[in-house]
Amino acid sequence: MSWRTFAPLLAAILLLAGPAQAQLTIEIIGGGANQIPIAVLPFAGESALPQSITEIIEQDLSRSGRFRAIFVGGVSPPPTEIAQVDFPEWKSRLADAMVIGQAQRLPDGKLEVRFRLLDVLKQSQIGGIAFTLTAAQTRLTAHKIADFIYEKMTGERGVFSTRIAYIVKQGPRHELRVADADGQNAQSILISSEPIMSPAWSPDGSFQNKKPILFVQNLSASKQPAPVANYRGSNSAPAWSPDGKQLAAVLTKDGTSQIYLMSPDGTNLRRLTVSQAIDTEPFFTPDGQSIYFTSDRGGSPQIYRMPASGGEPVRMTFEGDYNVSPRVSPDGKVLAYISRVSGRFQLMVMDLESKQVQTLTEGQRDESPSFAPNGRIILYATDVDNRGVLAAVSSDGRFRQRLGIQAADVREPSWGPFLGN
Amino acid sequence: MKKTLFSALTLALLYGCASTPVETEKPAAPSVQPSLPVSPPVAARPVPAAPQIDLSKRSVFYDYDKYDIKDEYRPALQAHGKYLAENRGKKMLIQGNCDERGSREYNIALGQRRAEGVKRMLVLMGATESQVEPVSLGEEKPRCTDHAEGCWSQNRRSDMLYGGEY
Numbered sequence A: 001m002s003w004r005t006f007a008p009l010l011a012a013i014l015l016l017a018g019p020a021q022a023q024l025t026i027e028i029i030g031g032g033a034n035q036i037p038i039a040v041l042p043f044a045g046e047s048a049l050p051q052s053i054t055e056i057i058e059q060d061l062s063r064s065g066r067f068r069a070i071f072v073g074g075v076s077p078p079p080t081e082i083a084q085v086d087f088p089e090w091k092s093r094l095a096d097a098m099v100i101g102q103a104q105r106l107p108d109g110k111l112e113v114r115f116r117l118l119d120v121l122k123q124s125q126i127g128g129i130a131f132t133l134t135a136a137q138t139r140l141t142a143h144k145i146a147d148f149i150y151e152k153m154t155g156e157r158g159v160f161s162t163r164i165a166y167i168v169k170q171g172p173r174h175e176l177r178v179a180d181a182d183g184q185n186a187q188s189i190l191i192s193s194e195p196i197m198s199p200a201w202s203p204d205g206s207f208q209n210k211k212p213i214l215f216v217q218n219l220s221a222s223k224q225p226a227p228v229a230n231y232r233g234s235n236s237a238p239a240w241s242p243d244g245k246q247l248a249a250v251l252t253k254d255g256t257s258q259i260y261l262m263s264p265d266g267t268n269l270r271r272l273t274v275s276q277a278i279d280t281e282p283f284f285t286p287d288g289q290s291i292y293f294t295s296d297r298g299g300s301p302q303i304y305r306m307p308a309s310g311g312e313p314v315r316m317t318f319e320g321d322y323n324v325s326p327r328v329s330p331d332g333k334v335l336a337y338i339s340r341v342s343g344r345f346q347l348m349v350m351d352l353e354s355k356q357v358q359t360l361t362e363g364q365r366d367e368s369p370s371f372a373p374n375g376r377i378i379l380y381a382t383d384v385d386n387r388g389v390l391a392a393v394s395s396d397g398r399f400r401q402r403l404g405i406q407a408a409d410v411r412e413p414s415w416g417p418f419l420g421n
Numbered sequence B: 001m002k003k004t005l006f007s008a009l010t011l012a013l014l015y016g017c018a019s020t021p022v023e024t025e026k027p028a029a030p031s032v033q034p035s036l037p038v039s040p041p042v043a044a045r046p047v048p049a050a051p052q053i054d055l056s057k058r059s060v061f062y063d064y065d066k067y068d069i070k071d072e073y074r075p076a077l078q079a080h081g082k083y084l085a086e087n088r089g090k091k092m093l094i095q096g097n098c099d100e101r102g103s104r105e106y107n108i109a110l111g112q113r114r115a116e117g118v119k120r121m122l123v124l125m126g127a128t129e130s131q132v133e134p135v136s137l138g139e140e141k142p143r144c145t146d147h148a149e150g151c152w153s154q155n156r157r158s159d160m161l162y163g164g165e166y
Helices: A003-013 A053-063 A087-092 A135-154 B002-019 B028-032 B051-055 B071-086 B104-124 B149-155
Strands: A025-029 A036-040 A067-069 A097-105 A111-119 A124-133 A163-170 A173-180 A187-192 A197-201 A207-210 A214-217 A226-229 A235-240 A247-251 A258-262 A279-284 A290-295 A302-307 A323-328 A334-341 A344-351 A357-359 A367-371 A377-384 A387-394 A400-404 A409-415 B059-061 B092-097 B132-138 B157-162
Touching: A036 A053, A036 A135, A053 A067, A053 A097, A053 A135, A097 A135, A111 A135, A124 A135, A135 A173, A163 A197, A197 A235, A197 A409, A197 B104, A214 A235, A214 A247, A226 A247, A226 A258, A235 B104, A247 A279, A247 B104, A258 A279, A279 A323, A279 B104, A290 A323, A302 A323, A323 A367, A323 B104, A334 A367, A344 A377, A377 A400, A377 A409, B051 B071, B059 B071, B071 B104, B092 B104, B104 B132, B104 B157
Parallel strands: A036 A067, A036 A097, A235 A279, A367 A409, A387 A409, B092 B132
Antiparallel strands: A025 A400, A097 A111, A111 A124, A163 A173, A163 A409, A173 A187, A197 A207, A207 A214, A214 A226, A235 A247, A247 A258, A279 A290, A290 A302, A323 A334, A334 A344, A344 A357, A367 A377, A377 A387, A387 A400, B059 B157, B092 B157
């Protein structure tokens, strides 16, 4: 049966499930250079929280590749005010920065967490925030604190409180999950006995998911996904415009796979590419002006760029005979894509100004790159012993990590946007 | 709730039918037509190739990265095209498939291209556009799941399914 035929039934097999069973586990491979040594001290009264908030903060910072955690043992009681800090001690432990804080239960049952980020050398406070939260918000609060520290220390926005989406396949069962950027706190969004493919986040953080039919899934409301494109043949490869007002997708209603633009509800359909070849995998540039895509119009799959308003495509890749899956960095300066090199599929980055190309990974089957919203990390799918896992590499290629689930294939990661504060 | 379960089950079963490889490439064909003792070469008189035999061939296989149809599949496609031309009420679904290597989305497009090629050939042989719908399963529905060429070559395939079979 065709996917088109079973589409109307899809709604019948969707389940909105709770927390996902198996969590992603993280393995760090390789280290970054110029890491900032930071001491994250236990917060006074931290045991009032369901999880160790400072442990999550420290792990976030370490996993970014930009920080190195300093041993914090032997300090009791932990300081909560700047006046209580023994700065010479932390200087001797080689910390450049340190984090102190406290947690307590408020009379109304809510929790309060306050922290201070300190400059050890200047013996001064860099910043601090107080949060009021529920127990269930402990993780999110930890990620927000890590984001604050990351931004103060590196000058770039942190991505610890953003979310990632990915597909988990176990036997015939396909599951769309959304998790914290560290792979924890995974939620099942969609479960199906038929393939789920190519999830793409809209700029405001709602979700779009694709079968050979395109659906838009709103994450905030527990609604059934709404089909937006269900034409003759295959409907695939969704991509959102940066303003969220347009959706690019690949339809075959007029013959071979061509790129079309439409409103998020599927109306205002218009054809963008006009070729006799395969045109697929559209991706908007951050300014919304151009679309990158994959086409075999030159005889082999290569990456092209064209104006989002239509016009003549320009070929971007020339080396090799298989360059696919273009994604542009959030600052618009770097193109990430997958290239086949001697039979291996590897993640490449191209500096769009100099056109210089760098190989970032050496996997056998690396696929589906996705930039973190701050552009520092690229998440992608790879496999280890023929099992699909997610991997992340810093955009300079120095720092890597892997996220996997036992006994399941994890694939097609898609990093969500920054959320409004 | 009951209804939901029923739908899901129906779906799984329906799919099960579609994914079971339809008897393909049986060495049956040669045995049905044993090489007859060749009597004086008859001038190319088109033997009305027993349609049942060619219609039993339901799959076209491809080289890596390719979607062109090899000559060996032409007789079967001719037979199916003719059959569709003679039976306008019949419908066919063509499912294009790819091996697992490369981009999933590109493979959806490649599978579509493969199915589209089969459709064009059938239309050329007399079928109408509305009788055949080409769709792609990309690399999502592998018939064979080992990670080696022995499997990959089986998965680079278009299947022709008649109405009632999908």
